[in-house]
Amino acid sequence: MQASVHEAKTNLSKLLEAVARGERVVITRHGVPAAELVPARSFGIRMGSLEGRLKPPPEAFLAPLSSEDLRDWGAE
Numbered sequence: 001m002q003a004s005v006h007e008a009k010t011n012l013s014k015l016l017e018a019v020a021r022g023e024r025v026v027i028t029r030h031g032v033p034a035a036e037l038v039p040a041r042s043f044g045i046r047m048g049s050l051e052g053r054l055k056p057p058p059e060a061f062l063a064p065l066s067s068e069d070l071r072d073w074g075a076e
Helices: 005-010 012-020 067-072
Strands: 002-004 025-029 032-037
Touching: 002 005, 005 012, 005 025, 012 025, 012 032
Parallel strands: 002 025
Antiparallel strands: 025 032
16 A cells, blocks of 8 residues: 555554554655555563562662762752
8 A cells, every 4th residue: 555645644544554454555755655654563561570570679778868978969
């Protein structure tokens, strides 16, 4: 399937449906192929995939900074 830039802007939803059905969609500019719509790749990242693999931070990590540390970081 081929569509001009104008047709692609007007019918983007329909073109995306065509891609989802497996059709090849080429967008042309002045009759010359300029781009192709392809299905998005799945990256396989799942939220929570590190659950059980990480330990909580040590208590010292969560402790308030000393006055000296705050001064060194320019926070005082």
